[in-house]
Amino acid sequence: MIQQTLTIIKPECVAKHHIGDILQRIEKADFKILAIRMVRLQSQEAQQFYLIHKDRPFYQELVQYMCSGKVVVMVLEKDNCVEAFRKFIGSTNPKDAAPGTIRKDFGTDIQNNCVHASDSPENAQKEIAFFFSAKEIILNQ
Numbered sequence: 370m371i372q373q374t375l376t377i378i379k380p381e382c383v384a385k386h387h388i389g390d391i392l393q394r395i396e397k398a399d400f401k402i403l404a405i406r407m408v409r410l411q412s413q414e415a416q417q418f419y420l421i422h423k424d425r426p427f428y429q430e431l432v433q434y435m436c437s438g439k440v441v442v443m444v445l446e447k448d449n450c451v452e453a454f455r456k457f458i459g460s461t462n463p464k465d466a467a468p469g470t471i472r473k474d475f476g477t478d479i480q481n482n483c484v485h486a487s488d489s490p491e492n493a494q495k496e497i498a499f500f501f502s503a504k505e506i507i508l509n510q
């Protein structure tokens with residue numbers, strides 16, 4: 370089933386000029402980029418985006434980190450996209466990620482783990498709507 374997911378290239382990868390490498394790998398793996406934007410998140414936006422983790426000990430640090438520099442947000446499309454993209458990027462902690470995955474190659478630790486990816490189709494729809502209007506996505510399909 371054709372599905373969409375949301376991904377965010379995190380501040381460290383943007384600062385280290387890895388955007389091009391990451392986009393190339395995503396496209397080569399046949400994920401279609403439906404929408405893309407570079408943004409600097411405000412604290413309230415990052416807090417809202419990661420609200421699901423609000424009771425986790427790393428929440429404040431994660432919010433601070435995601436606001437520390439520009440990020441690139443994207444909507445991707447592919448068959449079984451949410452699961453396929455999570456497999457493609459590798460485990461949350463780059464140390465545990467499989468060789469050849471972008472988290473292994475561009476991530477440094479569990480916080481600076483290269484990219485965020487939606488963890489379920491339901492959350493993907495919510496996260497996409499957080500950054501992009503339906504019009505932007507439909508026009509690009």
Ligand code: CMP
Nearest residue numbers: 422427431461479480481482484485486
């Ligand atoms: P992401 O896919 O953006 O979703 C939530 C983020 O929380 C996750 O990637 C990690 O960067 C971060 N995270 C998850 N677990 C931990 C942890 N134990 N310590 C610090 N950060 C974490």
